[in-house]
Amino acid sequence: MSSQAHDGDFFNAPVMTASLPPKEKRTKLLQALLDMDPDISFDDPLENDMILNMGPSHPATHGVLRILLRLDGETIVSAMPELGYLHRGYEKIAENETYHEFITHTDRLDYLQPVHNNVGYILAVEKLLGIEAPPRAQYIRTLLAELARISSHLVGFGVMAMDVGAMTLLLWCFREREKIHDIYDLVIGARFTTSYTRIGGVAQDITDEGLAAIRAFIDQFPERLNEGERLLNRNRIFFDRCRGTGIMTAEQALAWGFTGPNLRGSGVAHDLRRDQPYLVYNDLDFDVITENECDSLSRYYVRLREMKESVKIVLQCMDKIPAGPVHAHEPKKVLPRKERIYTRMEELIHDFMIVNFGVNPPSGEVYHAIESSKGQLGFYIVSRGEGHPWRLKIRSPSFCNLQALPVLLKGHLLSDILAVLGSIDPVMGEADK
Amino acid sequence: MNETLEQVIASLRERFGEAVEDVVEFRGDVVVTVARDSIVTVVEYLRDHPFCPFPLCEDVFGIDQFTRKKRFEVNYHFFSVLKKVRIHLKVRVDEDDASVPSITGVFPGAGWYEREAYDMIGVHFPGHKDLRRMYMTEDFEYHPLRKDFPLMGVPGSIPLPKRG
Numbered sequence: 001m002s003s004q005a006h007d008g009d010f011f012n013a014p015v016m017t018a019s020l021p022p023k024e025k026r027t028k029l030l031q032a033l034l035d036m037d038p039d040i041s042f043d044d045p046l047e048n049d050m051i052l053n054m055g056p057s058h059p060a061t062h063g064v065l066r067i068l069l070r071l072d073g074e075t076i077v078s079a080m081p082e083l084g085y086l087h088r089g090y091e092k093i094a095e096n097e098t099y100h101e102f103i104t105h106t107d108r109l110d111y112l113q114p115v116h117n118n119v120g121y122i123l124a125v126e127k128l129l130g131i132e133a134p135p136r137a138q139y140i141r142t143l144l145a146e147l148a149r150i151s152s153h154l155v156g157f158g159v160m161a162m163d164v165g166a167m168t169l170l171l172w173c174f175r176e177r178e179k180i181h182d183i184y185d186l187v188i189g190a191r192f193t194t195s196y197t198r199i200g201g202v203a204q205d206i207t208d209e210g211l212a213a214i215r216a217f218i219d220q221f222p223e224r225l226n227e228g229e230r231l232l233n234r235n236r237i238f239f240d241r242c243r244g245t246g247i248m249t250a251e252q253a254l255a256w257g258f259t260g261p262n263l264r265g266s267g268v269a270h271d272l273r274r275d276q277p278y279l280v281y282n283d284l285d286f287d288v289i290t291e292n293e294c295d296s297l298s299r300y301y302v303r304l305r306e307m308k309e310s311v312k313i314v315l316q317c318m319d320k321i322p323a324g325p326v327h328a329h330e331p332k333k334v335l336p337r338k339e340r341i342y343t344r345m346e347e348l349i350h351d352f353m354i355v356n357f358g359v360n361p362p363s364g365e366v367y368h369a370i371e372s373s374k375g376q377l378g379f380y381i382v383s384r385g386e387g388h389p390w391r392l393k394i395r396s397p398s399f400c401n402l403q404a405l406p407v408l409l410k411g412h413l414l415s416d417i418l419a420v421l422g423s424i425d426p427v428m429g430e431a432d433k
Numbered sequence: 434m435n436e437t438l439e440q441v442i443a444s445l446r447e448r449f450g451e452a453v454e455d456v457v458e459f460r461g462d463v464v465v466t467v468a469r470d471s472i473v474t475v476v477e478y479l480r481d482h483p484f485c486p487f488p489l490c491e492d493v494f495g496i497d498q499f500t501r502k503k504r505f506e507v508n509y510h511f512f513s514v515l516k517k518v519r520i521h522l523k524v525r526v527d528e529d530d531a532s533v534p535s536i537t538g539v540f541p542g543a544g545w546y547e548r549e550a551y552d553m554i555g556v557h558f559p560g561h562k563d564l565r566r567m568y569m570t571e572d573f574e575y576h577p578l579r580k581d582f583p584l585m586g587v588p589g590s591i592p593l594p595k596r597g
Contacts, residue, residue: 028571032563084568091553092577096584127460254488254514257542268514270489275517364459367510367521369491380508382496391578395492395510403545432568 020051029082033068036078036406049077052414056085060163060418063428067405071414079409079417081402086432094392098358099125100199100335102392107193109396110430113152114194115144115184116372122197123278124368124379128361129199129333135280137201137326142279143214143317144187144196146310150221151180152373153261153303153310160300160422161232164241172228176221183213198335199359200328211318218314225307242297246408246420249294256404259397260375261306262424265299267292272371284316296423303425306373333359358387374398374425394433398426434458437516441485449475464508464521469533472509472524473560476536479511479520487511487520493536493546495554499580504528505556509536526556535560553578 020026026034030051055066064085070077090109094102106117119141126132133141158173181191187210188196188203196203232238248258253266263270271288273281289305291298327334335354336347363385369378375397382391401424408420434442442465446453452475455466467475479487491510498504503525512519524533535558537544547558549567555576558564566573575582575590 028565032565035563084566084570087568089577092582092584130460255541257490257540257546259489259491270514275514276519365457365462365464365521366460367462367519369519376491378491378510380492380494380510391496393492393494393496393508399545399549400492400542403542 029068029080033070033078033080036070036080054417056082060421061428062159062421062426065402065421065426065428065431067417069409069414069417074414076409076412076414076417079406081405083399083402083428083432086428088433090433091392091394094389096388098355098387099361099389100354100358102389103197104193104195107195108429109394109433110152110372110374110377110398110427111192112155112427113148113373114192115141115148115196116152116370116377118194118197119145119279120368120370120372120377121379122199123370124366124381125199125361127368128364128366128381128383129330129359130362131200131328131330131333133201133328134325135322136205136324137328138280139317139321140202140206140326141197142281142284143206143314143321144184145279146313146317147180147183147214149310149373150307150314151177153307156261156303156373156422156425157228157300157307160242160296160419160425161238163418163422164238166232166235166238169228169231172224172231176224179217183210183217186210186213198327200330200334201326205326211321214314215318218311218318222308222311225304229304239297241416241419242295242300242423243293244295245412245416246296246299246423247294248404248408252404252407253294256407257400258375258404259400260371260373261289261302262299262375262401264288264290265302265423266294272369272376276369278368278370280317280320283320284313286313296419299423299425360385360387369395372397374427374430375401396430396433398428398431399433402426402431434461434463435518437485437513438463438518438520441479441482441518441520444482445475445478448478462519462521464523466523466525469524469526472522473534473536473539475522476509476511477539480539482513485513485516485518487513489514490536490540490543490546491519493543493550495550495556495578497554497578497580505531505554507533507550507556531555532557532559534558535564537561552576555579 050071052069052071055061056064066082068080090105106121107114109117154173154177158170162170185191187206188194248266250266250268253263267290269288269290274288286309289302291301331350336351340347341351361383363383365382367380369376377397378395380393381389384390442456452468452471457464489512491512493509496506505526507524509522547561550556551564552566552569
């Protein structure tokens with residue numbers, strides 16, 4: 001690069017790497033970024049390399065994600081995400097608590113949709129114990145999990161639009177989300193930290209008032225969603241920024257371990273609700289949404305259309321929900337009701353044993369995965385017959401989806417990060433565990 | 434056991450013989466224990482399996498069995514999008530030689546899973562191009578999910594930032 005017009009070394013410096021610390025003093029993260037194969041080159045007169053740090057506290061990183069970027073002008077040569085700023089060690093905590101005690105911690109994994117985490121965890125524990133919740137409890141779980149899916153997709157939908165500049169939609173989405181959390185308040189008793197499931201059932205039965213509130217919400221929701229859709233679907237700026245960015249072909253998506261809406265946005269019809277049905281999804285009629293464009297926009301469309309499918313599922317659950325108990329009849333595994341503990345000796349003993357020593361499942365290893373709104377949420381439990389797990393591994397979808405970020409961002413402009421990151425819809429509470 | 438999965442395991446036994454050490458089924462989950470040296474070829478074979486390919490590597494993680502003779506285990510989950518079945522692989526290693534060949538050459542998505550297993554359990558993955566810690570700081574000395582690491586942490590192991 002010639003620069004006779006300019007004096008001084010500023011413009012003469014071939015790359016900014018000259019001002020980087022010497023190799024032995026660099027952090028491993030920086031070195032990893034520099035080692036990434038930069039196989040794109042641009043014949044740009046203003047060629048210079050620049051290392052830019054994005055996050056961990058940045059309004060558009062969906063929490064505390066840090067991305068180290070290597071830029072050529074405004075083009076991303078390579079990107080290196082860094083996790084761990086929200087690492088709380090839940091897998092270690094799980095090894096030191098009974099199966100019941102850990103339910104409250106699952107709320108804090110993906111904090112946008114706590115019911116999914118409750119359900120996913122409890123299904124794994126029930127699989128280990130070999131018990132099943134009664135049909136009414138299964139229907140209630142399905143119903144609330146689908147509401148959680150709507151609530152989580154609303155955030156993904158609204159925040160993605162906000163990141164590329166459409167502020168109104170976020171407020172509209174949060175207005176609808178607020179209604180869902182009011183329903184949780186009514187049915188569960190908490191708005192965010194739900195901890196609703198119990199081994200062999202749910203915390204308490206859903207009342208007619210709760211069902212009526214869900215009905216009232218679902219009746220008006222599709223129209224509200226259409227309003228939001230109309231704001232975006234003819235918005236040229238939104239389309240131009242999302243179309244063709246963050247391309248991930250079907251083969252790439254599978255190789256990088258994408259699941260959930262991100263995988264379906266690449267045209268792979270993989271949905272655990274259909275492929276390995278759990279809860280009552282076998283009895284329900286819904287479509288698996290796929291889009292074939294493989295870019296940010298198609299991932300946005302998948303979320304949008306999935307919300308409409310969730311409305312269908314909720315309506316079917318409301319029609320089909322049977323009467324009956326919400327706790328399995330397994331006295332040694334399921335916590336007894338409070339009024340019976342105070343009046344009966346046997347229940348008092350069971351309560352004492354379950355609370356103090358935990359339910360003792362047989363030795364063995366089980367894995368159960370559900371389709372949460374971010375992707376496949378799995379729990380692998382290694383049991384040694386004690387009241388607490390020997391090892392609990394959480395397979396969190398956001399963690400796996402974020403991994404492909406360097407591939408998605410490569411060659412894009414700096415401002416495309418927001419659209420791409422919004423379309424992946426990660427939640428750091430889950431990615432960092 | 435699922436019929437397809439039975440055929441897959443039969444084909445694994447036929448092809449790899451002694452390398453398939455053990456097959457355990459519990460509550461419908463099938464865990465196949467594989468010899469360490471043949472894990473990469475087994476994974477590659479499963480990915481391109483003739484009638485039941487497993488194109489999705491769902492997870493890789495380590496377990497500290499602590500009291501067992503071979504202390505560490507590395508588990509793998511694979512899912513067949515075509516046949517809708519899941520298979521778990523397991524590799525057992527000793528504490529003195531805690532390393533398992535990396536499968537990132539077969540599944541690039543296994544990179545972060547292996548980094549996490551290295552960070553948490555301390556199993557090395559030779560062949561991994563970027564085996565840094567996943568969650569803990571770069572200069573952290575311990576592996577927190579080992580059973581001999583206390584729940585409350587080791588005092589002083591993460592220095593506070595210096596003032597000024």
